[in-house]
Amino acid sequence: MRVLLAEDEKRMASALVAILKQEKYDVDHVADGEAALAALQSNVYDIAVLDVMMPYMNGFDVARKARISGVKTPIIMLTAKSQVDDKVQGLDSGADDYLTKPFETKELLARLRVLVRRKTNPDALDGELHFGDLALNVATATLSCSATGRSIRLSEKELKILEYMMTNRDQIVTREQLAVKIWGFENEAEYNNVEVYMSFTRKKLAFVGTSVELKAVRGLGYELRDNNV
Numbered sequence: 001m002r003v004l005l006a007e008d009e010k011r012m013a014s015a016l017v018a019i020l021k022q023e024k025y026d027v028d029h030v031a032d033g034e035a036a037l038a039a040l041q042s043n044v045y046d047i048a049v050l051d052v053m054m055p056y057m058n059g060f061d062v063a064r065k066a067r068i069s070g071v072k073t074p075i076i077m078l079t080a081k082s083q084v085d086d087k088v089q090g091l092d093s094g095a096d097d098y099l100t101k102p103f104e105t106k107e108l109l110a111r112l113r114v115l116v117r118r119k120t121n122p123d124a125l126d127g128e129l130h131f132g133d134l135a136l137n138v139a140t141a142t143l144s145c146s147a148t149g150r151s152i153r154l155s156e157k158e159l160k161i162l163e164y165m166m167t168n169r170d171q172i173v174t175r176e177q178l179a180v181k182i183w184g185f186e187n188e189a190e191y192n193n194v195e196v197y198m199s200f201t202r203k204k205l206a207f208v209g210t211s212v213e214l215k216a217v218r219g220l221g222y223e224l225r226d227n228n229v
Contacts, residue, residue, distance in 0.1 A: 001026065002044060005030070006050045010031075028045075032055040036057070036062045045073050046073070047073060047115055066094065075094065145208040158204060172223045
């Protein structure tokens with residue numbers, strides 16, 4: 001689960017990054033509104049935590065512009081202001097929830113869990129994602145094929161690739177999106193790393209005997225295709 005944290009106060013940001021990582025979230029941190037908007041528009045984040053008061057662009061404007069551009073990532077807004085008008089402005093700008101500083105860590109984590117549950121893929125059943133004859137159990141990192149009865153365990157990166165591709169099944173996913181999703185916003189992973197792990201993932205698909213294929217789209221990226229459709 002990849003989280004975008006946009007917070008310009010260094011000590012607060014450092015503490016939140018440590019807490020979220022301890023809870024097994026993958027966290028990318030940015031310190032200004034422009035960077036937050038660019039990161040959100042990459043569409044690789046499962047959830048975003050935005051401070052309201054940030055340089056270059058405030059959290060309200062980040063959320064509003066992200067929603068206008070089609071970003072559906074759940075957003076929690078953090079602010080030192082507790083007035084009702086500020087809460088309303090945050091929600092009207094596109095935020096899904098609102099937390100006033102100072103707050104208890106356990107409350108932030110609880111709200112994150114609620115938004116994650118809401119975001120769960122509508123095709124998920126009993127903790128699994130489904131596409132064609134494929135079933136991906138995210139909790140156990142197990143890929144199985146209903147047509148052949150075969151199953152196999154996935155590595156961490158193979159799991160992230162298939163989870164992201166199955167969640168975005170109707171889209172062409174770029175190499176840039178996969179690189180950020182798997183290695184992180186600030187990681188300078190080479191694009192050939194993406195292709196290497198795509199190759200590993202294709203071998204796992206071949207092993208289970210699925211009709212689903214990870215197809216490279218020339219000049220654009222990758223898409224998930226069911227050859228039986």
